[in-house]
Amino acid sequence: MELFDNLATGFGVAFTFQNLIYCLIGCILGTLIGVLPGIGPVATIAMLLPATYALPPVAALIMLAGIYYGAQYGGSTTAILVNLPGESSSVVTVIDGYQMARKGRAGPALAAAGLGSFFAGCVGTLILAAFAPPLTEVAFKFGPAEYFSLMVLGLIGAVVLASGSLLKAVAMIVLGLLLGLVGTDVNSGVARYSFDIPELTDGINFVVIAMGVFGYGEIIANLSKPEDDREVFTAKVQGLFPTKEDFKRMIPAVLRGTALGAALGILPGGGALLAAFAAYTIEKKTKLQPGEVPFGKGNIRGVAAPESANNAGAQTSFIPLLTLGIPPNAVMALMVGAMTIHNIQPGPQVMTSNPELFWGLIASMWLGNAMLIILNLPLIGMWIKLLTVPYRWLFPSIVLFCAVGVYGTNNNTFDVWLVGIFGFIGYVFHKLGTEPAPLLLGFILGPMMEENLRRALLLSRGDWSVFVTRPISAGLLAAAVLLLIIVLLPAVSKKREEAFVED
Amino acid sequence: MKIKSQKDFFSGLMFMGVGVAFAVGATNYSVGNGARMGPGYFPLILGILLAILGTAITFYATVVESADGDKIGKWAWKQLFFILASNFAFGVLLAGLPSFGVPAMGLIVAIYALVFIASLAGESFNAKEVFILATILAVGSYVAFVWALKLQFPVWPSFISG
Numbered sequence: 294m295e296l297f298d299n300l301a302t303g304f305g306v307a308f309t310f311q312n313l314i315y316c317l318i319g320c321i322l323g324t325l326i327g328v329l330p331g332i333g334p335v336a337t338i339a340m341l342l343p344a345t346y347a348l349p350p351v352a353a354l355i356m357l358a359g360i361y362y363g364a365q366y367g368g369s370t371t372a373i374l375v376n377l378p379g380e381s382s383s384v385v386t387v388i389d390g391y392q393m394a395r396k397g398r399a400g401p402a403l404a405a406a407g408l409g410s411f412f413a414g415c416v417g418t419l420i421l422a423a424f425a426p427p428l429t430e431v432a433f434k435f436g437p438a439e440y441f442s443l444m445v446l447g448l449i450g451a452v453v454l455a456s457g458s459l460l461k462a463v464a465m466i467v468l469g470l471l472l473g474l475v476g477t478d479v480n481s482g483v484a485r486y487s488f489d490i491p492e493l494t495d496g497i498n499f500v501v502i503a504m505g506v507f508g509y510g511e512i513i514a515n516l517s518k519p520e521d522d523r524e525v526f527t528a529k530v531q532g533l534f535p536t537k538e539d540f541k542r543m544i545p546a547v548l549r550g551t552a553l554g555a556a557l558g559i560l561p562g563g564g565a566l567l568a569a570f571a572a573y574t575i576e577k578k579t580k581l582q583p584g585e586v587p588f589g590k591g592n593i594r595g596v597a598a599p600e601s602a603n604n605a606g607a608q609t610s611f612i613p614l615l616t617l618g619i620p621p622n623a624v625m626a627l628m629v630g631a632m633t634i635h636n637i638q639p640g641p642q643v644m645t646s647n648p649e650l651f652w653g654l655i656a657s658m659w660l661g662n663a664m665l666i667i668l669n670l671p672l673i674g675m676w677i678k679l680l681t682v683p684y685r686w687l688f689p690s691i692v693l694f695c696a697v698g699v700y701g702t703n704n705n706t707f708d709v710w711l712v713g714i715f716g717f718i719g720y721v722f723h724k725l726g727t728e729p730a731p732l733l734l735g736f737i738l739g740p741m742m743e744e745n746l747r748r749a750l751l752l753s754r755g756d757w758s759v760f761v762t763r764p765i766s767a768g769l770l771a772a773a774v775l776l777l778i779i780v781l782l783p784a785v786s787k788k789r790e791e792a793f794v795e796d
Numbered sequence: 797m798k799i800k801s802q803k804d805f806f807s808g809l810m811f812m813g814v815g816v817a818f819a820v821g822a823t824n825y826s827v828g829n830g831a832r833m834g835p836g837y838f839p840l841i842l843g844i845l846l847a848i849l850g851t852a853i854t855f856y857a858t859v860v861e862s863a864d865g866d867k868i869g870k871w872a873w874k875q876l877f878f879i880l881a882s883n884f885a886f887g888v889l890l891a892g893l894p895s896f897g898v899p900a901m902g903l904i905v906a907i908y909a910l911v912f913i914a915s916l917a918g919e920s921f922n923a924k925e926v927f928i929l930a931t932i933l934a935v936g937s938y939v940a941f942v943w944a945l946k947l948q949f950p951v952w953p954s955f956i957s958g
Contacts, residue, residue, distance in 0.1 A: 347945050458804065460856070464811045464849040471818050471842050478835040483825050485835055486818070513879050516917050517872030686929055689914040692879060693907060693933055696886045701947045709887030713880045720876055724868050725807035743838040755830030 300422055303652030307660050312355050315348065316657050319356035320664045323363020328371055328676045329687060334364040335730065336511065338627045339503035340691070343698040350635035351650050355657040357631055361624060362414070362661045365607060366669055369406045369600055370676055374399060383603065385573040389588060389595030401535040402596050403673060405543050407666050409601035413551040414662035417608025420555050421615075422655050425644065428616040432641035435617070437748035438759050442769035444742050447619055449773040451734055453780045461727045469732035472497060473739020480747065492707040499630040500702050502736055505712040506729045508695040510719020512688050535593065542585065543597040546576055550598035554605030559612050572602035608658060615651065616641055619738070623730040626737040801866035804857035811850030819843025878917035886910040891950060900954040903942070907934040 306312065322344070326337040341360050345353035372383040373390035386406065393402035435443070452462035475486045476496025487493035535543065553575065554568035576598045577588050586592045613621045618640030620626040632639050637647065644651045669676070699712045722729050753759035761767045799805045819840055828834030889909050892900035911930035915921055941947045 343947070344940075344945060347947070458853070460849060460853050461804070461807055464807075464846060464853060467842050467846045467849060468811065468814060471814075471839060471846065474839050474842075478825075480833075481826070481835045483835040485825060485839065486821055509879055509883070513872060513875050513917075516875040516879070517870075685915065685918040685920065686925075688918070689882075689911045689926075689929060690933055692882055692914045693886075693910055693937070696883055696910060697903075697937060697941060700887070700890060701941065701949070704948055706887045706891045709883065709890075713883040713887075716880055716883065717876065720872075721810070724803075724871065725810065726803040726866070727807050743833075746838060747833045750830045750833060753831075755832075757830065 295426070296423055299426075299648075299652050300656060302648060303422075303654075303656030306351060306649050306653030307355065307656035312352055312653070312657065313660070315352045315356040316359045316660055317664055317668075319359025320363040320661055320668060323360035323365075324367040324370075324665070324669065324676060325363070325679065327364030327367025328679050329367075329682070332511075332691070333368065333507075334361055335503065335623050335627065335733070336507040337364040337367075338624060339500060339507060340694045340698060342500060342627070342631055343701045345631065346634065346701070350632075350637055351653050353631065353635055354628075354650065354654050355661075357628060358654060358658055359661045359664070361607070361628075362604075362658075362665055365604065366407065366410065366665050367676065369410070369603075370403060370669075370673070371680065373402050373406065373596070374677060375680055383569070383600075385569050385599045386596055386603075388573070389590075389592050392589065392591035393593065393596065396591050398591065400673075401539055401593060402591075404535050404670060405539065405593050405597040406600040407669055409543065409547040409550065409597040410604035411662050411666045412547055413554060413601035413603075413605035414608055415659060416551050417555055417558070417605045418655060418659040418662070420609055421612055421658070422652075424559075424612055425616055425651075425655075428612060429641045429644050432617050435765070436763070437745040437752065438763050438766040439769065440617075440619075441742060441745040441749055442760055442766040442773075443617065444619060444738050444745070446769045446773040446776075447613070447621060448731070448734065448738065449776050451622060452731055453776050458726075459780060462731050465722075465727055465729065465731040466735040469735020469737075470739040470742060472502070472732070473736040474743065479740075479744070490707070492705060496740075497711065497736075498699075498702055498708055499627070499733070499736060501699055501708050501712045502715055503627060503630075503733060504695040504699055505715025506719035506722065506732070508691060509712065509716025510723055510729070512691060513716065513720045514723040515684070516688065539593050542582070542592075542594050546594035546598040547601045549575060550601035550603075551605045554602030555609050557602075558606030558609030568602035568606035569599040572598040604662075611655075611658070614639060615643065615654075618643075619741075620734065623733045626734050629737050799858055800860060801857040801862040802868050803866045804853055804862075806868065808850045808852070808854030808857055811853060812847050813850070815843045815846030815848075815850055817843070819847060875917040878913055882910045882913035882917075885913055892954065900950045902952040902954070903937065903949045904934050904951060905953060907937060 307316070319341075322341055323337060326332055326340065327334065332340075338357065338360055342357070345356050348356065368383050369386055369390070372386045373394050376387055376391040390402045390406070393399060448466050452459060452466060473496075475493060477484050477487075477494050484494040550568075550572040553572050557568040557571065573595060576592075576594045581587060581592075588595050610621050610625060613619050614625045614628060618629075618638070620629045620639075629639050637643065637650065695712065696709060699708045700706065702708060719729060722732075749759055750757070759766070760770060820843075822836040822840035822843055825836035825839075826834035827836040827840055829837075886906045886909065888898060889901040889906035890903060892898045908930045911933060912926055915926045915929075938951070942949055942951055
């Protein structure tokens with residue numbers, strides 16, 4: 294079967310000594326940074342990206358994938374032990390996970406999260422391998438109009454799932470699109486919004502925005518809050534393995550979570566986040582078995598289901614990136630940036646022109662998941678130690694990594710000035726309650742959207758109706774409008790608010 | 797008119813201002829028409845869209861009631877200043893400012909400066925502790941970035957290494 298041939302190619306690439314090592318290093322570094330409270334996967338990847346510059350492209354992407362999974366696992370560890378969600382998708386894990394930790398059952402909670410994620414990761418990888426080729430076929434049929442509409446759908450999908458005001462999120466996307474246009478216009482050669490600064494004619498480096506807004510901005514915001522006494526469960530992690538009873542309850546929850554996560558992850562937008570929320574809601578709706586702990590009081594299903602959903606979604610969210618070249622969320626937007634640095638234009642052509650990279654990456658995703666489970670469960674004690682590192686040591690180190698990383702990207706001090714400016718902007722965003730993730734997504738998509746709009750309108754001789762007369766494009770736009778309407782419906786918008794308030 | 801959500805009101809104003817600025821800037825480039833988009837076409841559309849969105853956000857902020865007025869709250873000027881200052885000091889010391897005749901001091905000096913200045917943003921400051929932290933980070937960075945990853949950094953002051 295072709296699927297297995299392809300996977301064999303992939304494992305052939307991934308199982309070289311060098312790539313295994315990079316995958317392992319990525320997982321370790323990702324977990325190491327991801328465990329630190331208040332640093333989500335976006336900041337982690339942005340911070341560690343410079344470490345991959347010197348590597349060959351395949352190894353660099355494999356390491357980045359490892360970093361991503363590591364950051365996700367690390368985030369759930371922090372969520373369970375410190376009651377502090379490192380990222381939005383582990384918000385629901387906190388509810389029951391922390392309660393389990395308080396009852397001295399942190400071990401089983403961590404194991405449930407780890408094993409559930411591993412299973413979900415395996416399924417997600419298989420789905421990715423199976424669905425990527427047919428979807429790529431579809432992608433080759435896409436014209437510029439379809440691509441443009443698809444990006445609109447993706448961007449709308451991303452804001453619909455974001456918490457907070459919808460209008461503000463849309464405005465942040467538009468702002469991101471505009472920032473993405475800074476630099477030389479590929480078609481006319483005109484340097485736009487560069488203020489005669491030579492460095493700006495190449496455009497703003499996306500690492501600068503990511504580190505400024507997510508790194509500096511967050512640090513300043515965190516520092517301005519008074520240090521609260523966090524309860525860290527260091528001593529109480531014992532008896533790592535879940536009991537037989539736990540397993541009996543966990544398994545159906547993991548299966549449900551995986552199915553839901555895999556399906557929702559493919560959708561553009563924060564699939565992993567929605568999947569985690571939906572999975573938790575479904576578990577809550579199912580009947581409690583006799584003798585089971587109620588939800589919100591430390592039910593193991595409340596940890597296993599959202600964590601599996603989250604990880605399955607994280608895996609399948611690679612599908613739109615690898616087949617269509619369109620990042621569905623901020624993390625994937627960073628992956629696009631990383632690929633471009635290594636001269637790979639993400640999109641349907643990657644699979645045919647670069648099969649080793651494509652299948653190697655997919656195989657290494659599974660490997661990454663396997664490594665994490667081997668790494669994380671025995672090493673949990675070490676990660677917990679990290680949680681006790683005081684923030685006053687942490688934040689100067691993060692500032693340093695950001696500054697070194699930004700300078701190292703282009704060996705240019707101009708980027709260092711720029712990251713400072715974006716740090717200020719990031720803090721302003723924080724103060725004004727606007728979420729920065731849509732901005733990053735818009736920033737990456739800006740030039741792509743303009744190019745596809747230009748081509749579509751050129752082909753139609755300036756007739757905008759091309760977007761609604763071509764069936765696929767019309768369907769995608771209709772889906773985007775539908776999404777917006779659904780969210781704006783009074784009944785749903787109220788529900789949506791509740792869902793985000795619950796944490 | 798009363799502001800019911802301070803955060804929304806001012807973020808709306810910000811989007812409005814930025815949108816207008818981008819739209820006005822776009823008119824400096826040739827706009828063209830749909831069939832032949834000039835470099836100003838797409839930014840002009842987006843700028844106008846952003847200004848409209850900003851207006852809408854500002855408008856809603858004066859109409860829709862929010863629970864506690866959504867106050868922006870105090871600005872953390874001290875933290876903001878020291879974090880950004882440490883960043884700028886790092887840049888200046890690392891590579892120097894050739895146009896102002898400031899020599900490059902290299903990575904190690906820059907790291908010490910960054911850690912010391914950044915630490916001033918924290919609640920407590922213990923010079924000895926910060927010194928140890930800076931030393932660990934300097935050695936670690938040298939090993940990781942210069943020795944292992946071979947990134948091109950000026951490591952020592954330019955008047956020593958030449």
